[in-house]
Amino acid sequence: MRDITESTITDAVLESFGSTGDARLKQLMQSLVTHLHGFVREVEPTTAEWMAAIRFLTRTGQICDDRRQEFILLSDTLGVSVLVDLINHRMPIGATDTTVLGPFYVDNPPGYPLGADIAEGMTGKPMYCDGRVLTAAGEPIPGALVDVWQCDGDGHYDIQLGGGKLGLRARLVADEQGRFAFWSVVPSHYPIPEDGPVGEMLGATGRHPYRPAHVHFMISHPGHETLVTHIFLDGSPYLESDTVFDVKTSLVTRVAHHDAGTAPDGKRMDRPWGRLHYDFGLKSTAGDPPVATPARELTGARA
Numbered sequence: 001m002r003d004i005t006e007s008t009i010t011d012a013v014l015e016s017f018g019s020t021g022d023a024r025l026k027q028l029m030q031s032l033v034t035h036l037h038g039f040v041r042e043v044e045p046t047t048a049e050w051m052a053a054i055r056f057l058t059r060t061g062q063i064c065d066d067r068r069q070e071f072i073l074l075s076d077t078l079g080v081s082v083l084v085d086l087i088n089h090r091m092p093i094g095a096t097d098t099t100v101l102g103p104f105y106v107d108n109p110p111g112y113p114l115g116a117d118i119a120e121g122m123t124g125k126p127m128y129c130d131g132r133v134l135t136a137a138g139e140p141i142p143g144a145l146v147d148v149w150q151c152d153g154d155g156h157y158d159i160q161l162g163g164g165k166l167g168l169r170a171r172l173v174a175d176e177q178g179r180f181a182f183w184s185v186v187p188s189h190y191p192i193p194e195d196g197p198v199g200e201m202l203g204a205t206g207r208h209p210y211r212p213a214h215v216h217f218m219i220s221h222p223g224h225e226t227l228v229t230h231i232f233l234d235g236s237p238y239l240e241s242d243t244v245f246d247v248k249t250s251l252v253t254r255v256a257h258h259d260a261g262t263a264p265d266g267k268r269m270d271r272p273w274g275r276l277h278y279d280f281g282l283k284s285t286a287g288d289p290p291v292a293t294p295a296r297e298l299t300g301a302r303a
């Protein structure tokens with residue numbers, strides 16, 4: 001393999017993967033090379049531009065640690081995370097739409113009893129959040145694990161505040177009727193972390209870094225696909241321009257605002273509070289028939 005030229009380099013690299021034993025790995029590598037070379041041919045980067053790209057990716061890795069995941073942010077802001085999610089979750093009618101995981105999930109969140117206050121002192125207007133976990137056919141799923149995480153009323157997640165204290169994240173177990181409930185705070189819209197390479201990319205291209213207000217859920221139970229989704233708050237800014245492209249109308253729900261008084265769980269509230277209610281539908285692993293993408297518009301919140 002000598003005297004490689006602009007017109008022969010791509011075939012030479014593709015051929016170098018020709019004897020890859022794993023057929024899927026061979027497909028991935030050859031497709032990656034094909035598209036990467038196509039990109040380079042299209043934009044004809046200068047050497048300085050290519051090195052700037054290398055430095056960008058290097059810094060993206062260097063800023064990552066066990067609490068900061070800049071590569072997920074990069075994937076999210078380029079729309080790749082949503083595309084992968086959509087391809088992998090063509091859902092049946094009755095199953096809740098999925099969203100990306102995002103960078104703020106923490107494995108094995110602290111367990112709480114149903115109805116607990118998970119705010120742990122984080123600030124914001126009190127919010128009672130409740131709903132049910134159901135099959136796509138609408139039957140309750142007793143004992144479903146409900147992981148929830150969200151930011152506070154100022155748009156901060158616990159792990160962004162430092163100090164190592166967790167708050168506004170929990171693992172709950174649905175009751176025999178598939179119901180769950182907890183107290184938190186009304187979350188705010190927020191900017192994704194802007195102090196790293198992804199923030200530089202957004203700034204350099206004139207894009208804003210904001211996400212509309214939401215609560216994250218991960219719901220699991222044997223026999224069903226684990227559901228990763230958000231519930232977005234109706235009326236929040238940025239519903240039409242989420243910087244990670246993940247708002248689905250079926251997931252937008254209104255927070256009902258109440259004056260001081262008695263909450264649904266009997267708790268006496270001495271100040272205004274909100275209520276967020278949503279019922280989730282889980283897809284069976286036994287194989288509910290998938291529906292074509294346009295019909296996903298028909299799926300939606302039950303509440």
Ligand SMILES: [Fe+2]
Pocket residue numbers: 102104151214216
């Ligand atoms: Fe979030």
